[in-house]
Amino acid sequence: MRVRAAGVALLVLIGSAAVELPVVAAPALPAANMEAVVKAAQIDPRRPDTALTPGARDSVLLVEQALDAKNLLATSYVDGHFGTKTVDAYAAYQRSLGYTGLDASGLPGRTSLQTLGEGRFTVTSTLTPGARLTYHSATMNTRTKAMLVEAERLLARTFTITQGSYTPGNPDSAGTHDGGGVVDISVSGMSTTLRTTVVRTLRQVGFAAWLRTPDQGFAYHIHAVAISDTDLSPAAQHQAGDYYLGQNGLANRGPDDGPQVTRVTWEEYQRA
Incomplete structure (x- = not known):
């Protein structure tokens, strides 16, 4: 039996018979909405509790899970609430990329968020302040x-x-x-x-x-x-x-x- 890639299918040769099998694509990465993440990063640290910013939970969770995977955020804080612990963890991540000063404030920027998401999530609704x-x-x-x-x-x-x-x-x-x-x-x-x-x-x-x-x-x-x-x-x-x-x-x-x-x-x- 020989197997080779043929476009989007695998061609399997069994004796003289050829059978095409579809290639199963890798699962699509989840998407983190940057607008939602940045909004939560402004509001959540100022809350008196751990309430969530409407519409931000799933995207914030993706960010927190990635920070947890880098040992920058304790698992107990992976909750969809972008509180002070998440801000601190994100600031530490920014510093690990070489950012300093206001570029390492813990507020996600487009480049750092996309870099954090590599292999874990994509970034949609990106924000940039411009020149x-x-x-x-x-x-x-x-x-x-x-x-x-x-x-x-x-x-x-x-x-x-x-x-x-x-x-x-x-x-x-x-x-x-x-x-x-x-x-x-x-x-x-x-x-x-x-x-x-x-x-x-x-x-x-x-x-x-x-x-x-x-x-x-x-x-x-x-x-x-x-x-x-x-x-x-x-x-x-x-x-x-x-x-x-x-x-x-x-x-x-x-x-x-x-x-x-x-x-x-x-x-x-x-x-x-």
Whole structure:
């Protein structure tokens, strides 16, 4: 008997008779939805319990199982909840790849997630912040600019950016602007009603946004965090998570004082 591959079948020769047998394909790898994983990585560490982010469990489990296989996460934490232990484990994995600083914050990036999944899972709904650029005289990334442009279009007005992204070292910002996805917007000349409208519109396109006030210890301005920007600093990640949990993004974790909207990411807004 001789066996050889013939296209998608095996040709089995038994004496003078030839029989074709189908080749059984290897099982397809499961898919981890990056949008769901990154959302959970922002929200779950801020929860007071081990509740799961809706729609993220299966994808987070794939990530946690891979981290467990690398002896970076205890099996007891492989539960679909992307809590602080999973964040720490993912940060350790990023460091093992040679990443440092904000690139090893524990928030999954596209390249590290795809590398983690090799042979275990594929990655769908990938996220990328894009290149850094200057918009309205402020530094930000491509994704953040696109979000601002859309908010400006909806409002029919142009923003004045008082602080952009990637600006470490500002003690008044508590580290939120150290990475990408965060901008401060001037409210000079805006009425109270317009300020609220601007915050609402920023939220509608995927920002966690709040009006900061002197009562909170700030000069009046709007602080906006681009949800699920994979360049977010840890402090900004926490603000995005707190926003989903109905909080104000400040150290006191008080109730959200902004206009109520359906909370979405930029990608979800574009699909709506």
